[in-house]
Amino acid sequence: MVENLPPPMAARRPNFWQNSGYALLKHDANGHLTVTDDFLRAYLARPEIAPVEESCDRERALHAELLENPKRPVSDDDIAALEDPDGRDNYRVLIDFRNRLVDAGTVENCYLNLFREGDVRTAPMFLDQMVQVITRAMLDGTDDPFRARAGELLFREQTVTIHEGSILAGDLETVEMLAQTGGMGAIGELLVDGGIKPRQVDLDVMQAENAHKYWQRDERHDMVLDLSFTRPGLDALCRVLETWVEHFTGAAVSIQPVQQITDEKWVWHIGLDTEATALLNDLYDDNDVDEERMERLLSLFRMEFKDESLMQPDIAGRPVYLGLAMNEKKRLRLKPQNILVNLPLAPEA
Secondary structure, rough: OOOOOOOOHHHHHOOHHHHHHHHHEEEEEOOOOEEEEEHHHHHHHHOOOOOOOOOHHHHHHHHHHHHHHHOOOHHHHHHOOOOOOOHHHOOOOOOOHHHHHHHHHHHHHHHHHHHOOOOOOOOOOHHHHHHHHHHHHHOOOOOOOOHHHHHHOOOOOOOEEEEEEEEEEEEEEHHHHHHHEEEEOOHHHHHOOOOOOOEOOOOOOOOOOOHHHHHHHHHOOEEEEEOOOOOHHHHHHHHHHHHHHHHHHOEEEEEEEEEOOOOOOOOEEEOOOOOHHHHHHHHHHOOOOHHHHOEEEEEEEEEOOOHHHHHOOOOOOEEEEEEEEEEOOOOOOOOHHHHHHHOOOOOOO
């Protein structure tokens, strides 16, 4: 009898975003990510921190001591002793972030604390890395490439084009990079709409027939997500946002796309980005919104709590409307913290 054989390839769950640092973290009883020494050590390997030929002896010593003990206290005097001013600045930023992570205990607590404090000075790069690793944890075990690609919207800026009635989102960094190295392909309009002079770029729109290719390209960020109404990409984004809310709050919600808000008792809304926040506020207040701004609105969603007792008593039972919009440069920068800090949760929830 043959035992302990690995599962068939078709049964294995994809191990995606391997560079996110997810494998360096552990889970607590709530499924949240506890900060480990190995996770902290990964930041010491970054080019902004790793010693170079010109690094002074004190910088090399500090780096070695942190590799040995990533939670080693670092004083202002330790940093002031470094000769390179850029090195001092980089260490100040890193140590502040490290201290926040260690004090919070979990990546989720650190992320939430930053926005609850209302004074977010942590480098955007660190915020995006936290969101990526949290999203990776949320999606662990998924075999749906649309959900993984939709999850990228939570931490990577997109450039958007409307192509033959479809709303197509391409990774901004990848599009800009390919604009320097390639020419136009089928989705080259992403470059034109993004104000970039293209050469030849080959980007694939994710469809049922080719979505499986995502697992071999997950860190290339070169597949375009169709966010059009009724398309799998938009449905996947809804499922990701549902999971995001439940992961942080424990509240199970249902999120569905809608084409317009006709609710005469509209009482609560959340913009998923800066543009959508301003737009929904104006619509709610019956302010005039010109056609150009309305065209930036990409998607509307209706969110409902499965347990209404978790909502503020004066809001309980009413839907929460969400909006997603691109800015005047056709950029989409989803802010996943918005949905967390603006949920109408009951005080005890």
